[in-house]
Amino acid sequence: MESQKKENSFLAEFLNAEDVYHKQNKDTDSSQKKKVSAKQILKSFWDSNEIPVELDKWGDKTSKSGTLSKRTIMFLILLVVLVPLTIWMGINVLGDRKYMFISILILVYSMCPFFITFEGRKPSAREIMLIAVWSALTAAARAVFYMVPNFKPVAAMVIIGGVTMGPECGFLVGCISLLVSNFIYGQGPWTPWQMVVFGVIGLLAGLLFQKGLIKRSRISLCVYGFLSVIFIYGGIMNPASIIMYSADITWQGIVAAYLTGLPVDLVQAIATVFFLAVGAKPLIEKVERVQVKWGLEKK
Secondary structure (H helix, E strand, O other): OHHHHHHHHHHHHHHHHHHHHHHHHHHHHHHHHHHHHHHHHOOOHHHOOOOHHHOOOOOOOOOOOOOOOHHHHHHHHHHHHHHHHHHHHHHHOOOOOOHHHHHHHHHHHHHHHHHHHHHHOOOOHHHHHHHHHHHHHHHHHHHHOOOOOOOOOHHHHHHHHHHHHOHHHHHHHHHHHHHHHHHHHOOOOHHHHHHHHHHHHHHHHHHHHHOOOOOOOHHHHHHHHHHHHHHHHHHHHHHHHHHHHOOOOOHHHHHHHHHHHHHHHHHHHHHHHHHHHHHHHHHHHHHHHHHHHHOOOOO
């Protein structure tokens, strides 16, 4: 009887301790949520659409210094100087017939920062595999929606890649995914232009996130996605049609091409907003979980 009483007493104490533990954790969680909620109220308009419960996983992870790395600066120089020069050479020197050669050159440019970085440290196969898998998923996502004209999740996937993996990775994902998916949709003189456009969208997403100008809230990502498609995608691809197919290039023709393609760009922009609103949160969480598991998270 005594042993049974001791067991019952021990069990009661254990259950009571467990209840106290859960109560303390509950109080701590609620106080943390209240603290975060108060912080959210003081945030700017960009964070106004974040759900307080999600803030632990969707907290702002901008760089502490806000400065750009040497690799990013070098990559920007390559992008601003070599990529336009290469496209110009393909149009004027090669007669716009060697578009696959130009596409491969642009892809090599986007990989240069990784090659230089890997010379100074031990390459991480996990990092390369994560970029390759995300690029493959982006290309596959474009192929899945082939039956819906211009309603594609490519820009949304590239933006998520730039935000989670960095600006250089965002550019690389945009280049690889468009080059690969065009084996389904068809290669042509437009391929290098598409690679650059989506690469720039991913690059700017990573840069603006590092500088703290965009957050991981739905409204922030959706606003950037909409504007990037209208002004970057439409602002480059629509005038590019004049450059590719017309010998007489005028400002009137460029403006007319942009306005003519604007309805198509609006469909693409709406698709980007839709896929970011629906899929940004779970996809970012999945990528970050893989980064933490494999030791690839940004310090």
